[in-house]
């Protein structure tokens with residue numbers, strides 16, 4: 001009961017709750033940053049919950065992890081150096097490892113407990129940490145990026161939780177400035193960008209910041225994730241000024257990715273048509289975002 005009341009009061013979705021039946025609690029703990037819960041659900045497999053918010057489920061994690069990774073990486077010719085902010089479950093690392101052009105993958109995750117718990121309960125996500133190209137940095141991403149040399153990365157993926165916990169400062173302008181500085185000219189950012197049904201103002205704020213900070217193209221994309229509030233999640237695709245980037249038409253053929261099964265899993269959601277479709281917006285969203 002108590003957790004339900006707490007959930008209704010989440011400022012990210014006031015008066016709204018999405019519940020899954022708990023068949024069995026597998027892990028419950030608390031890190032210096034957040035409460036961590038893993039449980040077996042009835043039809044979505046295992047579920048990871050941070051501070052009462054569903055982060056991923058076995059059944060639908062592929063949609064989020066594949067789209068947040070392949071939308072940016074399939075938009076530039078040959079990504080070599082990639083940085084992941086957050087993503088401690090390892091799912092984005094698993095997807096990046098499908099790109100043979102990538103030579104090094106930095107990941108900066110603030111919470112070691114998330115990494116440890118996912119290694120125990122979500123091996124098909126934490127398999128991403130086994131890639132020899134991966135360098136793990138446990139700490140604050142703002143600090144990490146401040147120390148990153150200018151023009152280092154071809155792509156930066158911000159796989160963050162909601163901006164009401166440790167991820168609060170990952171939607172503020174100073175953070176985007178450090179991202180822009182760390183990208184090479186024509187480098188790309190893909191940011192988790194919430195729901196077009198629930199977070200118009202947050203998306204408008206992020207769009208304004210990104211148009212100011214990234215002089216290349218900026219686009220909002222979205223996909224279906226049934227266990228996220230409102231059943232969809234958005235992504236903000238930004239290109240730093242330099243060689244032009246066309247996010248709308250993938251240039252890395254999907255065939256190159258599908259064969260890569262060393263990640264331990266076949267691609268289950270992303271394809272070139274879904275890539276193009278992700279940038280097609282409903283009329284109300286176009287109207288709400290066009291001025292930003």
Ligand SMILES: NCCCN[C@H]1CC[C@H](N)CC1
Pocket residue numbers: 053054055056064087088089091159160161162192194228229233
């Ligand atoms: N790497 C797991 C996904 C983290 N992304 C967020 C989870 C919580 C959602 N409300 C928004 C996306």
